[in-house]
Amino acid sequence: MEFIKPGINIDFIGKRKIAFFLSGSLIAITLFLLLWQGPRYGVDFTGGVVIQVRFDKRKSIQEIRNALKPVHLDDSIIQEFKESGISEYLIRVRKTNINLAGIHDKVKDALEARFGKGVDIRRVEMVGPKIGKELKQKALFAIFYSILFIAIYISGRFEMKWVMSIIMALALSVVVYAASSFGVKVTWLIFIAMILTLGLCWYLRLGYALGAIIALIHDVTITIGAFLITQKEISLAIVAALLTIVGYSLNDTIIVFDRIRENLRKSRKQPFALIINRSINETLSRTVLTSSTTLFVLLALFFLGGNVIHDFAFAMLIGIVVGTYSSIFVASPILLVWEKGFGTT
């Protein structure tokens, strides 16, 4: 059986302007939302309390809010969702200036005082502001280090320029170390590291690395954008999903790049654009297949995995779709743009 016929020749490179426009606007929207409303962080990062509760009978959100009034938690965010056909509620307390450790008690008492014994507290997550800050730091550093290591790996492995990649790693480490000792915030550190990585790739003539890294930044940014648009919270699990997307996005990109290099060796005479396009087409069948099997299982997870894992599956779904798209429409065309700019690869 075959979905993609052999010898297929879709002009992907020819549509790069449309792709660049699409990607550019998605990233612009994300950046705009990021600056305008900011991401919604989960309690893992902000500190606060989330309580998941189930009642023996369905309650309206207003009823729950009223029940929480005596303990002054009626300004909490209350959400209803269905879990195997039964209504459950998420109560989020976002204040951190009160004694968080006591909230679990207070909420349970208040709900039981109002609704009697049929109150089942299914899950409590309480994160103190200090821990929240620490987790945020940790998550950001995780993102930073994965970018660093992956940049080193790609430039070393791909361009056979291990020396260059080590120089790049050293330069990055020095700058980041200097910046962090001046007390620069981690968010900015990541930003600096990204810009620097791109700049160094450019300066050291690491075209493949440049393409791959732009593609992965593209994928992660747009996934974050999806979270901004849907107003979903970014938690620790989502950061884990983002890092997995980084791995996956590269996976896809590398497979296309590998083919480009192979084809370059075979036919040096042909124009670069043609070789890129042929390589994408040759690997298209694999790209589509692997993406679809991964999508199948993620859809299973998204619809059947339950509420706790729902957002994680959502992030991965978006990431896989965007990652597949970017390895075809973003990473490879950037190689071409690069080639046009410098005449060497």
Add this chain to the structure above:
Amino acid sequence: MQKGIIWRALLAVFAIFIAVVYLIPSLPVYERLSGWAKRILPQNKIHLGLDLRGGIHLVLDVDVDKAVENHLDRILDELRHDMRKNRIRYRGMKRDGLKGINILLMRREDLKRLEDIIKRQYPDFKIEKRDNTLILRLLAEARNRIVNMAVDQALETIRNRVDQFGVSEPDIRKQQKNTILVQLPGIKDPRRAIKLIGKTALLEFKLVDDEHSVTEALRGRIPPGDEILYQMKIDPGTGKVTKIPFLLKKRTMLTGEYITDARVQIDPRTNEPYVLLSFDSRGARIFARITGENIKKRLAIVLDKKVYSAPVIQDRIAGGRAQITGAFTMEEAHDLAIVLRAGALPAPVKVIEERTVGPSLGRDSIEKGIKATIIGGIVVTLFMAIYYNLAGIIADLALMLNIIFIMSGLALFGATLTLPGIAGIILTIGMAVDANVLIFERIREELRLGKGAIAAIETGYGRAFVTILDANVTTLIAALVLFQFGTGPIRGFAVTLSIGIVASMFTAIFITRIIFDYLYVLKGMKKVRI
């Protein structure tokens, strides 16, 4: 070629055998095995994370400043005693925050004598002299020692309490920054457990000051050496709390450190439970002296700065027993007995992170995780079989083996399976076939070029291998970074993902190749059904 394939097959069979051996203890079958089989099999089991088993995860912050403060206060008391003994008179002495102790002496001549005493008995301080004042500064290493001791002691006390409470497989560990991690799987009443762990349980006996009026003191005129503490009375009908103030002598007559036993008793008259304390011989002596010297006065029993009762001392009590009453429920009395037996925390602790998963949610998560895995697995398996025919079925076999390898890998490393970990397995199912897809697409290409079966398989595997390696290394990097920086459940995800990647390379490349070689090289099949 023929010899090579036998060795490879043997290696594969061996690996699969080991994997199955390590997997069995984690399967329900294990329980039904006879004794000798259990002895032969490894003991390693897959641990289920708290998010799947249900339970609580707590991070406690030990208030080490308070521990230092307590330590300095204690030394202050001892110093006072030493000075009285040596007839050194002072105008004032007080603790200077957490830095040390300042002593203002009456006579300059005493300065040298006091300095000698301190040098001999309290080596933890650096001494500065200024006029008549002796300034004692707590040394940094002494401070660290006090802090470490407080955390260790808190750890020990909490461990004792948890043991007496009866939790199977608790995990209680010291972490950086003076915090303690407590993980209690399968707890039914998380609130009760948290209360039990977090209670400082500082028991003090203090005399009630009946010579001064409480009402006067409440207006702000607290007599020197006195303090106001409250008793909480809960009306059983309305649940309303009333606070009753007590004017107490600040000085603690006796603390809970001499307690040897605490148990719950029922008062036959009121049918209410109370806690009966037994002191060791030293405690009993002190208690007898206090009660003997203060007959007809009231002695308040104070727990964590709350007054529980303040009975009038009728007679000298010699037996070394005391009781705490206070309208407890049976549960409360039971837990109070536990904390009093296990001892007080050296400093208060604060819960700074709590993650509780009720047992019902844990069960649901396992069920849903398994359902999603099975359905995702079936879809992918069918898809591969239909799309790639015989080759697809071989890939499916590799996929099954892959899942076995992941599970036994988890058991082997003693790793914990969490909900994100299940997600990692599901994801691996989707991505593991990638290696086979790459190889099969290559083989198809080679076949299209007109190559024979064996040659096509040969080049297909050869060409795809480097690409697969490259692609997997990047995901592995991301997974390792996640492991390094992640906590709890996220680590579980990183672990399953990493094991899955390595296992998928083995099954999807190595094992499938053996089957292909067997079919096409040994059995001489001609047409590659792919």
